[in-house]
Amino acid sequence: MTAPFTHEHEFETQDLMINMGPQHPSTHGVFRMVLQIDGEVVRDVIPYIGYMHRGGEKLAETMDFRQGIGWMDRTEYLAQHNAELSYVMAVEALAELEVPERAQWIRMILCELNRLSSHFMFTGAFGTDAGVFGTAFVYSFREREVILDLFEEISGDRLMYAYFRPGGLAWDVPANFERRVAEVLKSTKQGIKDMDGLLTENEIFRARTVDVGTISAADAIDWGCTGPVLRASGVPLDLRRTEPYLYYDQVDFDVVTGTNGDVYDRFVVRVEEMRQSVRIIEQCMERLRPGPFLPDRLPRMLRTPPGEIYLRTEAPRGEYGIYMVSRGGNRPYRLKIRSSCFANLQALRDMTIGSYVADAVVILGSLDIVLCEVDR
Amino acid sequence: MNHDLFGFEINVWADAAARLGLIVSLMTVVVMGLIYGERKVIARFQQRLGPTRTGPAGLLQSVADALKLVAKEDVRPKSADPWVFELAPYFVFVPIFLMFVAVPFAFHWEIRVLELGIFYVLAVSSVNIVGWVMAGWGSDNRYAMLGALRAAAQAISYELPLVMSLIAVGMVADSFNLTDIVRGQGQVPNIVWQPLPFFIFFVAMLAELNRTPFDIPVGESEVVGGPFVEYSGIRWSMFFLAEYAALFILALLGAAIFLGGWAWPLGEEWGLPWQLALTAIKAGAIIFAIFWVRVTLPRLRIDQLMAFSWKVLLPISFVQVLANGLVLVYEPPQHIADILLAAISGAGLVLVVMIMNRSVGKPRPRPVLTNRAAAATPPARSEAAR
Numbered sequence: 001m002t003a004p005f006t007h008e009h010e011f012e013t014q015d016l017m018i019n020m021g022p023q024h025p026s027t028h029g030v031f032r033m034v035l036q037i038d039g040e041v042v043r044d045v046i047p048y049i050g051y052m053h054r055g056g057e058k059l060a061e062t063m064d065f066r067q068g069i070g071w072m073d074r075t076e077y078l079a080q081h082n083a084e085l086s087y088v089m090a091v092e093a094l095a096e097l098e099v100p101e102r103a104q105w106i107r108m109i110l111c112e113l114n115r116l117s118s119h120f121m122f123t124g125a126f127g128t129d130a131g132v133f134g135t136a137f138v139y140s141f142r143e144r145e146v147i148l149d150l151f152e153e154i155s156g157d158r159l160m161y162a163y164f165r166p167g168g169l170a171w172d173v174p175a176n177f178e179r180r181v182a183e184v185l186k187s188t189k190q191g192i193k194d195m196d197g198l199l200t201e202n203e204i205f206r207a208r209t210v211d212v213g214t215i216s217a218a219d220a221i222d223w224g225c226t227g228p229v230l231r232a233s234g235v236p237l238d239l240r241r242t243e244p245y246l247y248y249d250q251v252d253f254d255v256v257t258g259t260n261g262d263v264y265d266r267f268v269v270r271v272e273e274m275r276q277s278v279r280i281i282e283q284c285m286e287r288l289r290p291g292p293f294l295p296d297r298l299p300r301m302l303r304t305p306p307g308e309i310y311l312r313t314e315a316p317r318g319e320y321g322i323y324m325v326s327r328g329g330n331r332p333y334r335l336k337i338r339s340s341c342f343a344n345l346q347a348l349r350d351m352t353i354g355s356y357v358a359d360a361v362v363i364l365g366s367l368d369i370v371l372c373e374v375d376r
Numbered sequence: 377m378n379h380d381l382f383g384f385e386i387n388v389w390a391d392a393a394a395r396l397g398l399i400v401s402l403m404t405v406v407v408m409g410l411i412y413g414e415r416k417v418i419a420r421f422q423q424r425l426g427p428t429r430t431g432p433a434g435l436l437q438s439v440a441d442a443l444k445l446v447a448k449e450d451v452r453p454k455s456a457d458p459w460v461f462e463l464a465p466y467f468v469f470v471p472i473f474l475m476f477v478a479v480p481f482a483f484h485w486e487i488r489v490l491e492l493g494i495f496y497v498l499a500v501s502s503v504n505i506v507g508w509v510m511a512g513w514g515s516d517n518r519y520a521m522l523g524a525l526r527a528a529a530q531a532i533s534y535e536l537p538l539v540m541s542l543i544a545v546g547m548v549a550d551s552f553n554l555t556d557i558v559r560g561q562g563q564v565p566n567i568v569w570q571p572l573p574f575f576i577f578f579v580a581m582l583a584e585l586n587r588t589p590f591d592i593p594v595g596e597s598e599v600v601g602g603p604f605v606e607y608s609g610i611r612w613s614m615f616f617l618a619e620y621a622a623l624f625i626l627a628l629l630g631a632a633i634f635l636g637g638w639a640w641p642l643g644e645e646w647g648l649p650w651q652l653a654l655t656a657i658k659a660g661a662i663i664f665a666i667f668w669v670r671v672t673l674p675r676l677r678i679d680q681l682m683a684f685s686w687k688v689l690l691p692i693s694f695v696q697v698l699a700n701g702l703v704l705v706y707e708p709p710q711h712i713a714d715i716l717l718a719a720i721s722g723a724g725l726v727l728v729v730m731i732m733n734r735s736v737g738k739p740r741p742r743p744v745l746t747n748r749a750a751a752a753t754p755p756a757r758s759e760a761a762r
Contacts, residue, residue, distance in 0.1 A: 018518045026597035040526075040678050129597050131675025133588055138422040198672075203733070204589055205674045236746045254745035265743070272743045357522070358598050358677045 015043055018357075022051050026129050026361045029371030033348075035360060042360050045352045047345065052375035057335050064330040065091045065166050065302050073160040075337060076373045078121050081107075081114040081151075082315035083373075084164040089245065090311040090322040091166040094304040102291035103168035108246045109181065109284045110154070110163070111313075112277040116188055117147040118316035119270045119277075122368045123195045126267060129365035130208055136198050143191030150184050166302055168294040181285060185278055192274050200268060209264035213351040213363035216261060223350070224343035227318025229367060232269045233261030239314035251283040263359075263366040270368070303330050310338075317341050317368055337376055341369040395487045399476045407620040408438035414667055421671040445616075448609035453516060456606065460514030465607070465614040467507030472618045474500045475625045480555045482638045482651035493554035494542050497629060498535070501584070504618065505531040508593070511603035511615070523602020526678055527586065527593035533685040534583035534590075540693035541573035541580065545633055547700045548717060554629075558637035562644065565636035569717045572724040574634045576693050578665070581626045583681070585619070588670040592678050623663060631658035688731050692724055699724075 021032035030051035036044040060071040069084050076083035085107060092099060120140040127136025148158050154173050155161035163170050174180075199205045215225075217233040230237055238255040240248040256272040258265030304326040312321035318340025325334040344367050352360050386394070412427065412435065419426030427434030452461055478493035480486040490496050505528055512524020548569050549557045557566070567574045583590040594602040604615050631637055635658040638651035676684070699720045703713055 016518060016522075018522070025600060127674070131588065131591070131595060131597060132673065133418065133670050135422050135671045138424065142423065199674070202674065204676055207680055208674055208677060234744075257744045257746060259744065268743050272745070356677055356679065358592070358595065358675070361598050 013038070020360070022048075026365065028125065028364070028369055031345075031364070031369065031371055031374075033360075033364075035357065037357055040356050040358075042352055042355055042357060045349045045360065047348055049342075049345070049371075049374050052371045054376070056376040057337055060335045061332055065304075065332075068332065068335070069164060070160060070162045073162055074372065075339075075376050076315065076317075076320065076370055077159060078370050079114050079118040079316045079320075080159070080161050081110045081164065082118075082313060083320055084162070085111055086311055086313045086315070086320045086322045088164045088166045089313065090309050090324045091302070091304065093309050093311060094307055094324065094326050095166065095302060097167045097298075098295055099168055100292045100295065102172075102289060103293045104246050105284050105288045106169060106173055106293070107164060108248070108251075109281050109288070110151070111246075112281045112284070113147050113150065113181075113184065115277045115316045116274055117144045117151075119274050120144040120147075120191065122270055122316075123199065123267075126362075126365045126368075127199055129361050130199070130205055132198070136195070139191065139194050139198065143188055146184050146187050150180050153180065165294065167298050168292075172293045178285060178288070181281065185281060188274070188278060192271060192278075195271055200271060206264060208358075208362060209267060209366075210262060211260065212263045212355060212359050213366060214260060214262045215347055215351050219350060220261065220347065223347040225318070225347055226340050226343060227314070227316070228256075228266055228269045228273065229318065229344045229347070231256060232258035232265035234259055239312060239319060243312075245313055247284075247287075248280075250287075251280050253280050263362055266366040266368075301330050303328065312338065315340060317370065317373070318344060337373075339373045339376065341367070341371075341373045345369055345374055392487075396473075399487065400473060403473065403476070403621050403624070404617070406624055407617050408442065410620045410624060410663065411438045411441070411616075413663075417664065417667045418671050421668070442613065445613035446610055450609040450611055451606075453606050455516040457514040457516065460510045461606075462611075464507050464511035464514055464603075465611045465618075467510055468504045469507070469614050469618045471500050471503040471507075472622045472625065475622075478554050479625060479628050480558050480632055480637060481628075481655055482648050483644055485648070485652075486555060489553065489555050492552045494546055494552045494557075494633075497554075498539055498542065501622075502531065502535055504622075508603050511607070515603065515606040517605050519599045519601075520603045520605045523593045523595075523599040523605075526599070527603065529678070530583055530586070530590065530593060530681060533682055534580040534689075537576050537685060537689040537693045538580035538584065540690070540697055541576040542633065544573045544693065544696045544700050545570050547697070547704060554632055558632050558639050559644065560639075561636040562639045565634060565640045567634045569714060570634070570696075570721050571718075572692070572696050572721040572728065574630075575725055575728065576689055576696075577630060577634065578662075579689065580685075581630065582666065582669065583685070585623055585626060585666070587623075587666055589673040589676045590681055591675055592681060595675055597675075623666065624659065627659040627662040627666070628655065630662045631655060635662075684732075688728060692728055696721060696724055 015036045015038050018035045018037055019032070020035055021027035022030040027033070032048040032051065034046040034048070035042050036046075054074075056071050056075050060068040063071065069087060072083040072087045073080040091097075120143045124137040124140025124144070127140070128134065151161055152158045154177070155163040155170070215233055217235050220230050220233040221235065225233075226237070234257050236255045236257045239245070240253070241255050253276045256269050256276060258269050306326055306328050308323070308325040310321060310323045312319045319338065320340055321338030323334075323336040323338065324332045327333040348364060348367060351363050355363065415437070416426040416434075427437035430436040430440045452458065475497050477487045478490045478496050508527040508531075509524045512520040512522075512527070515521075545557070545566050546552045549560050549566060551557055551560065582588075586593050593599070594604065599605075604612055607615060632655070637658070638655050642650055642654060700717065703716045703720070707713075708716065
């Protein structure tokens with residue numbers, strides 16, 4: 001993106017360095033960037049990460065496979081089910097566990113619900129970044145709250161579910177699960193409509209987001225972007241479609257791509273993805289049958305044979321990959337998380353240079369980063 | 377020379393002091409009410425309850441907030457410029473309160489009747505930007521300075537359309553005296569003849585007040601409160617008080633100049649309570665509209681804000697003044713003049729809305745949906761990366 005205007009200064013001017021974060025309301029956690037600004041135009045961005053580093057990967061290596069699930073929640077605290085899914089699927093692949101059908105369908109439903117709650121968090125926070133006084137935020141949180149209530153009924157926790165297990169689920173879902181999911185979907189559909197009316201259709205919102213923070217498909221691929229950030233640039237890469245896991249090959253859904261790769265596209269791609277998630281959940285609910293939720297023969301202490309695996313799934317923010325090395329025993333020898341936010345965040349500098357200070361905030365918001373996942 | 381205040385003959389200076397004291401104490405109460413009202417209104421828009429705990433229905437919330445702010449420590453950064461930093465709140469606070477001098481609340485209810493009331497109000501109101509820049513500069517904070525410079529640019533840009541729109545009304549009303557303007561609207565309020573200036577006035581008012589979608593100088597998600605970043609306690613609350621006082625006074629002005637103030641539709645014969653109620657209702661409607669805009673719209677960017685002022689509002693307000701001048705100079709019969717004025721202004725309003733739609737709301741392609749048939753192609757890396 002070129003500078004909005006170039007001006008030959010007749011006198012010496014100096015760019016202003018302005019520090020944004022780690023305690024800034026719109027850096028979504030403890031991200032810090034130093035902006036070099038010339039008037040209102042950003043000339044350079046220096047991002048600093050690592051304020052949230054807790055050594056989660058190393059810690060997970062000290063824990064057995066059941067305890068490690070909890071750490072995945074803590075790396076990605078807005079899409080916990082999706083993060084757990086990568087982990088338990090990696091363990092299952094190493095241990096060669098068969099997962100019962102019912103458990104797989106429930107996992108799919110919960111992961112898509114989690115995608116909805118995560119995207120609602122995005123729309124709300126993004127509305128605030130764009131300058132709506134809390135309305136989008138409150139509306140989004142109302143919808144997210146409904147989903148979190150359901151998660152709480154299922155797992156007993158609102159934030160750190162730790163509900164998936166290698167081989168299946170911790171316990172079966174409550175008896176009223178189907179009715180509750182139907183209720184949640186009803187309010188979710190209305191919530192998506194609200195978001196469209198409040199933001200997508202708003203002229204000022206479009207003026208702020210269209211052609212801002214554009215990134216081309218080639219650049220997005222080079223930076224390793226995944227998820228909605230990549231798809232907004234027009235690359236139809238969705239792991240649910242290209243490498244189907246669970247039963248994603250048995251349900252009907254569309255892969256959503258944008259055309260321009262700007263902030264607006266990243267927003268509408270997410271909103272449209274929410275509609276697709278609702279479709280997927282509705283199909284899953286039809287296919288859900290009673291049955292076991294854990295394999296018949298599951299050892300009390302799960303041990304894996306030596307080996308290594310890289311397993312990736314499509315989390316709301318992109319590819320959430322687990323690289324796991326096992327030397328036998330009940331815990332991973334080495335665990336590495338491939339964080340989608342970390343990769344997406346790398347594209348920030350390219351997107352931001354040459355735009356306005358106000359755009360820098362919106363662009364950062366459109367990447368939808370979770371700092372816990374970036375730093376781990 | 378003596379003046380008459382509520383039937384008592386008192387010295388001019390004592391009279392002025394009494395009136396000002398009355399206004400300041402009244403305003404403090406009104407501002408508290410406005411803050412409570414804004415919190416309640418916004419809460420209802422957002423499906424919340426707003427303050428409920430402090431007093432019946434949360435009515436004492438503003439009092440509690442005020443007490444808290446007064447009791448808080450007044451912090452001044454070590455590197456701040458002491459004089460500029462400490463004096464800035466007064467430069468914001470005093471001009472706003474001076475604006476009340478000319479505002480007519482009801483028949484014969486104004487502090488002073490000024491022949492050039494509109495000019496006085498506009499001249500005084502533009503002084504407070506000095507305080508903003510002082511606050512931004514004196515704080516020795518880059519966010520504050522960025523916010524102050526934004527505020528200065530914005531105030532200069534929107535002062536002009538504001539002045540032009542009020543001049544247009546002044547031409548139609550044949551007076552710059554606020555009291556006369558209100559009295560002239562006994563039959564029909566000015567908004568009927570001059571819808572475009574009312575629109576320009578409303579937009580410029582939002583910008584003058586730094587309210588959404590023009591809250592760029594104080595943008596919470598960008599410059600974190602702008603010039604007020606470093607202020608705390610009583611000094612910060614003075615900025616806040618000034619902000620809400622300005623909101624109230626501009627709403628009163630809008631009600632008086634465009635909506636007929638206390639005169640329309642009841643006329644001069646009705647009693648004082650009716651007139652005060654009319655003024656309050658009209659000002660309240662404008663304030664409610666401002667709150668409504670605040671909860672609904674995102675924030676514009678600084679270049680869009682400037683472009684809208686200089687490229688749309690200012691030229692079209694010049695055209696409005698010229699058109700008014702032409703109509704009034706050639707003195708057509710009264711009913712033809714009225715129709716002409718209303719038609720020109722209405723056409724201008726339609727034009728502005730069309731320009732806004734064209735320039736701001738670009739049509740966008742919907743996101744592309746790919747189903748199973750079109751399988752994803754493996755993404756290729758660019759030449760540079762290879």
